[in-house]
Amino acid sequence: MIPSSAVTKQTSGFLERRGGMCVVQLLSLVLQTSLDVLFSRQQKEEGDRTICFFLLKIVITLNICITTTMKMLTVSLLVCAIMALTRAADVPTGEPDLNSGPEAVPTGEPDLNSGPEGNSDIAEVAPSCPGNWTRYNDSCFFYVPSHMTWADAEKHCQTLGGNLASVHSFDEQHAIQSMIQRLTLGFPETWLGGYDATQEGTWFWSDGTDFSYTFWATGEPDDSRDADCLLMNYGDEEKFGDQPCDQLKPSACGKKL
Numbered sequence: 001m002i003p004s005s006a007v008t009k010q011t012s013g014f015l016e017r018r019g020g021m022c023v024v025q026l027l028s029l030v031l032q033t034s035l036d037v038l039f040s041r042q043q044k045e046e047g048d049r050t051i052c053f054f055l056l057k058i059v060i061t062l063n064i065c066i067t068t069t070m071k072m073l074t075v076s077l078l079v080c081a082i083m084a085l086t087r088a089a090d091v092p093t094g095e096p097d098l099n100s101g102p103e104a105v106p107t108g109e110p111d112l113n114s115g116p117e118g119n120s121d122i123a124e125v126a127p128s129c130p131g132n133w134t135r136y137n138d139s140c141f142f143y144v145p146s147h148m149t150w151a152d153a154e155k156h157c158q159t160l161g162g163n164l165a166s167v168h169s170f171d172e173q174h175a176i177q178s179m180i181q182r183l184t185l186g187f188p189e190t191w192l193g194g195y196d197a198t199q200e201g202t203w204f205w206s207d208g209t210d211f212s213y214t215f216w217a218t219g220e221p222d223d224s225r226d227a228d229c230l231l232m233n234y235g236d237e238e239k240f241g242d243q244p245c246d247q248l249k250p251s252a253c254g255k256k257l
Contacts, residue, residue: 127257135257136175141165142253143183143190150229153191153251154206162255164193166205167232168213176252177232187233191251194230194240196221203230207254215240 129140144156154164167173180190193206200223203211217235221227221242231249234241243249 129257134175134179136172138257139172140255140257141176141179143180144251144253145184147248147250148191149248150191150195150245150251153249154193157193157251157253160253160255162253163205163207164191165252165254166193166207166209166211167215168209170213170215173213173215173232176254177238180233180252187238189231189233189241189243189249191249192230192232192240193254195228195245196223196242197228197245200228217241 129135133140133142135141140162142157142160142162144153146156148156150164157163165176167176176192177187181187194203194211195206196203198204201221203214203221205211215232217237217239220234220240221230223242225244227242227244229243229245231241231243232239232252234243
C-alpha cells in the first residue's frame with residue numbers, strides 16, 4: 001500500500017507543475033499583448049481592440065488554470081480521505097474476532113465436533129472408582145463390614161455392580177488387606193470370591209477370572225467340615241484359608257473399571 005504522505009507529496013508536485021504552466025501561459029499572453037500594443041500605438045482603435053482581445057484571453061486562461069487547480073485540489077482531498085480511511089481500517093481494535101477460527105479466544109467449553117476427519121467424538125474421561133471404593137490398577141475394591149454368609153455376600157456385591165473380590169497377585173492381595181486394616185484397624189477374616197463347591201480341590205473366582213494365584217496359609221486348604229469358600233486374613237499368618245460357606249463374615253467386593 002502506498003503511504004498517504006507519498007500520495008500527498010506527489011499531488012503537491014503535480015499542482016506546482018500545473019501552477020507553473022499556468023504562470024508561463026499568463027506571462028506569454030502578457031508579453032504578446034504588450035508587443036501587440038507597442039506595434040499598434042499608431043492605430044489607437046486597433047490597439048484598444050487588441051488589448052481587449054488579449055485581456056479576454058488572459059481571463060479565459062486564468063479561469064482554466066483556476067478550474068484545473070480546484071479540480072486537482074478536490075481529487076487530492078478525496079485521495080487523502082480514502083487513504084486515511086484505509087489506514088484507520090487496518091488499525092486493530094483490540095477486540096477478539098469471534099470468527100477467527102483456530103485463533104479465537106477459547107471459551108472453556110469442549111468442542112463436541114473436534115474429532116479427527118470431522119467425526120463427532122466426545123473427549124474420553126479417565127475412569128475412576130465410585131466413592132468409598134479403593135482403586136488398585138484397573139480394579140476397585142469395597143469393604144463390607146456386615147457379617148453375611150458367602151452366598152449372601154456375593155449377592156450383595158452383585159447389587160453394587162461387582163462380585164466378591166478376586167486376587168491375582170501379592171500386591172493386589174496386599175492392597176485389599178491394607179484397605180481392610182485402614183477401615184477396621186485390624187485384620188478380620190473376610191470373604192473373597194474363591195470357591196470349590198463345584199468340584200473339591202478345583203477353585204474358581206466368582207467373577208469368572210482365572211484362579212492362578214494362591215496365598216494359602218500353612219495347611220490350607222484342608223476342606224474340613226465342607227470348607228468350600230475362601231477367605232483372607234486367616235490364622236496367624238493372615239493368608240488365605242477355606243471355611244464353610246455358611247459362616248457369617250465381613251466381605252470384600254471387587255469390580256473392574
